[in-house]
Amino acid sequence: MEVAVARDAGDQPASSQNWVVQPLLTDLYQITMAYAYWKSGKTKEHSVFNLFFRKNPFHGEFTIFAGLEECLKFVKNFRYSDTDISYLRSVLPASVEPEFFDYLRHLTTEDVVLHAVDEGEVVFPRVPLLIVEGPLVVCQLLETTLLTLVNFASLMATNAARYRMAAGKDIRLLEFGLRRSQGPDGGLSASKYAYMGGFDGTSNVLAGKLFNIPVNGTHAHAYVTSFSELEELQNKRLVPRDGGEPVDVLERALAWREKLALVFNVLPEEASAGELAAFLSFAMAYPNGFLALIDTYEVYRSGLLNFCAVALTLNDLGYRALGIRIDSGDLAYLSRTARDMFEKISQQFDIPWFASMTIVASNDINEETIISLNEQEHSINCFGIGTHLVTCQRQPALGCVYKLVEINGKPRMKLSQEVEKVSIPGRSACYRLFGKDGT
Amino acid sequence: MEVAVARDAGDQPASSQNWVVQPLLTDLYQITMAYAYWKSGKTKEHSVFNLFFRKNPFHGEFTIFAGLEECLKFVKNFRYSDTDISYLRSVLPASVEPEFFDYLRHLTTEDVVLHAVDEGEVVFPRVPLLIVEGPLVVCQLLETTLLTLVNFASLMATNAARYRMAAGKDIRLLEFGLRRSQGPDGGLSASKYAYMGGFDGTSNVLAGKLFNIPVNGTHAHAYVTSFSELEELQNKRLVPRDGGEPVDVLERALAWREKLALVFNVLPEEASAGELAAFLSFAMAYPNGFLALIDTYEVYRSGLLNFCAVALTLNDLGYRALGIRIDSGDLAYLSRTARDMFEKISQQFDIPWFASMTIVASNDINEETIISLNEQEHSINCFGIGTHLVTCQRQPALGCVYKLVEINGKPRMKLSQEVEKVSIPGRSACYRLFGKDGT
Structure with missing residues (x-):
């Protein structure tokens, strides 16, 4: 989300990321864990986390990876503010040692290395989309926000790509979903990643202004x-x-x-x-x-x-x-x-x-409607698509997870009573194999 | 969304609303229509719009109205900035007269009157949740943003209330959905309105900081x-x-x-x-x-x-x-x-x-899971609920609409080939009838 921060000071964006994307946009357990790691002297253990999903969305055969740009900005600017620290003091137990808050206040991501698939790439289940490597505590503290930034962006881009495949390349596709999106920023994300997934434009004027996406609209x-x-x-x-x-x-x-x-x-x-x-x-x-x-x-x-x-x-x-x-x-x-x-x-x-x-x-257009309209030999040149596109009605969340796969050079895994949740321990590298004929 | 704007200047919120909630967070057709109204000399015609939905979500019997606070802030602060005007100049046809942009630049909502149901109230189909009354152009320009602010907030609060009813009043319910939400702000909206709908807390630390919601979490x-x-x-x-x-x-x-x-x-x-x-x-x-x-x-x-x-x-x-x-x-x-x-x-x-x-x-808890667990006589004291709650999987959008019902004192209606879309023209007033026994 390239949503600028300040609107007051001469109306100039002061930063290029939505203000809400910040270290506290996370689950509390990341911070309670951070304290326990800190108490256990494990803050600097070298860890490797993989961010991946287990199943393609929409019963499909592919996923489009998106959200990387936002992840990079978030990781680069990761820093707790003074009011963040005061707030954390107020919610963590009184027994938490004050030195921990000093530690958090000065925490940066300078020792974190991120490996990633290119934004917009076609990806598949269990392939690491992001590999986050560095000190255990910092890598752990990035988890929720990275998942939030990748999950919906990738789901949306994938959904848009599926609409594009259903409609064919000669039909114009416009995203009209702002009013049915999950709040203001849900709407902006939808516009941005629908465009990345192959749409031609949006009705969302702010998305046009912020992301330079073509905007469309006539009357109601x-x-x-x-x-x-x-x-x-x-x-x-x-x-x-x-x-x-x-x-x-x-x-x-x-x-x-x-x-x-x-x-x-x-x-x-x-x-x-x-x-x-x-x-x-x-x-x-x-x-x-x-x-x-x-x-x-x-x-x-x-x-x-x-x-x-x-x-x-x-x-x-x-x-x-x-x-x-x-x-x-x-x-x-x-x-x-x-x-x-x-x-x-x-x-x-x-x-x-x-x-x-x-x-x-x-x-109320969705992927099935388009396929059915194709069969009925419609004469439509352009679809304006709202609810089903932006809410990804058929599967409203991509289940990306973030798993610790290695610590201090030793492979790690979580066992599970649900066999499909068991992941392969250790670092992963993925290869795509092409036959002699290039397929 | 009480998301503060500035994070740079001493880390003090400069405003109490998410920056992205602004006049350009709208569909372009609102602005193309505004120009046509302006050209037709209709800007000041006195209009009445009703914001309502046609069907309770989740095949249910009720809806919780939410989002009003955000609507009021948006309407109060409604004002195009200089860069908004420059952007609109760049996307509207070159034939649009320059005076129109001056008109927009000075447009305010001072003549708009808003009638609303109380935030958090139980509401039903076709009951106007908001009645927006005032000059035609301004009322029309508010449409998309008001819908965006009410639709997801009300859906979320309703979903949360249904989980509460399924779980009963003695079970603690915690919202854990940030990573599966529709982007960063989708996650914040979910935390806020789940709390309004009857949840006890959230894992989302920023939601805790901004909205004073209890935060919870241990380890992963x-x-x-x-x-x-x-x-x-x-x-x-x-x-x-x-x-x-x-x-x-x-x-x-x-x-x-x-x-x-x-x-x-x-x-x-x-x-x-x-x-x-x-x-x-x-x-x-x-x-x-x-x-x-x-x-x-x-x-x-x-x-x-x-x-x-x-x-x-x-x-x-x-x-x-x-x-x-x-x-x-x-x-x-x-x-x-x-x-x-x-x-x-x-x-x-x-x-x-x-x-x-x-x-x-x-x-992966949802309403049905809770009901089924009740039947199996579980011994759970607290549910942490993510994906299904925050994406409202069973119905990811509440279809609120915003209809012109009166202009210059004359009732208006849109006919439709889909009979359930036909609305009653004219101003509405709704009464709840109670029997002698109070039900």
Whole structure:
């Protein structure tokens, strides 16, 4: 999370990591253990910890490793502050010797060596993603925070990569999940690592600002429902793209809607007047980037008809509309219907680009939905994906663990009554074997 | 999230809200819509938005409303900074008029009125949790952030309350989920709202420091595996509770283990020497608070036996051990076995408190596990709960929405082809009806 710290001082980021990523962002037992190690004279024993997971998420065959950049920043800046020490004094038993707190106050990670897989690499179960080597106490104190930084980042990047594989490379994928994420920073992590996993952009503006990720968005249903009649359109005139006298777009759009009603085989007055007013006002604000949400009332008889009337009006003035978004209903059917109408209009009025306008779909999309929509031969160009992507609904946590594998050169292991939890002791090195044909 | 902002300047929090909670923590379409409203002269239209959810989470019958405090701070401090405005200039189309950015720069929430349910209240579907009333543009710009702040907080508090109901009021519940949470702040939110939902504490030290939540923790498996033989115990002497000459605790513990092996009906040499060394060193660090993780090797033959030997040694010196934690295996069976042995030892050696030592269980606990353990008549006193609690695995997002219900005094609604998405237009007021008997 490259979330800057200070917003007050001239609005300049004072640091490049989220303030909450700090040594106290850990489980208390790391610190109670640290004291016991300290009391036992074991602080400097040379230890090796492996950070790895036991199973690929989502019943899948791979994982994308992510979060390394944040881990490096955390390890580099690891240092307890004075208020951290005061707080720890207040929660540890009174019997803890004061010298321990002096020891903590001056603890640094200068003797820690980190080996890691590259960020964004495809990884597999039991392969060490991070190997943390150094004095026992410091390595132990890093555990929880490193796990927190790797677990969700890798899960998210993996989830995004799976959506990308399901959608294919020609479909645009946008992350729309902020409001359903696990809090503010959960949302930022989701945007960042979805982009790393193969998404094209996000709706999250702060993620765009902080991480330089492309941001996207047009309007919500509320924009449409905020207009109820054509009279609410205060300004009805738009200057054509190449200049000249402003044109009354309402008049044109109504004329187009009359004509299109015949093509659609509907009555023009069945379409919502408020929706047409909303679309026109939006088109006048963004004549070069008009993309409308067409399912506020009824997709075919109202949203699509009104949209096409406005798009053709813009076309008269030299502008090209971008397309539509559908946020409910049978997305395969509705997208095919919309594409059919775009093609029909394209031919009938000889406007080639009209046939290839963008169709965005965004209602509760997940990996299975995309696969099922593919089978139904949808006509969607872009998916906006929220809840399922950012919460990783099918498996909301990657179970990375951090295990002591060696101490003072001696291999270590934990036995377990659950056989899949037993890990191989000693340092690990992993090799990927390629056949003669490169696979 | 009462996460302070500045860590540099004397380590004093400069603000009481997580820095990432700011006006740009929103979907871009809120801002593209704001421009279209501005262009249409609708910025000041008086609007009313309701924030509500449509279904209780977890197939349940209630929801706990949480996140209000954060919402109030966000609304109060709502203000775009200069760099926010520069960033927005760079992402909105070049055709957007410069006056719009001046307008945004000076936008405040002074005309917004918020009505809300009390934080921590039990709430139900379609009841407005927040009613946001004021100028259309400002109310619209608050949407995503308010949803982000309410959705996860309420989901988490509800999840925690369900665990509390499953466990009953006499069991201690501790949140251990930081490492499996959705990033650093996801972890902090989880700790805060689990506490609000009825948990007794957390392992997350930063949550303890920031929110004044009780923190808990002892040691991990790594502490045990870091010792491999008795010789590693550098210090073997502990001063009794009431003072006097230090006593050799290793000698005593070995003697107790010999005796206990007969009670356990095992061979003392089957127990791990490294584990005994680890327990002794930990007990010497925390003679008044000894709680040991007993499943590193084998619960009955090693962990429990070694623990009891150390606990009886501490007892000889006037200290009382706290208990054990079990992190794998059949928790009902193992907890009953441990309780049986505690009771046997309590009787045999006439140490009444020994029978009622704490048994903590912590392996992948969820609501169903607790209910099933209840049926199996476990002997657990405390659950440490991570993944399932903090990710809300069974339903990782509460689907709160934010709907325009009135504009300039006129009721508004969105129709939908999905009938359960249709909301009642106009302002809502909700009443809870009580029968004569108060139910």
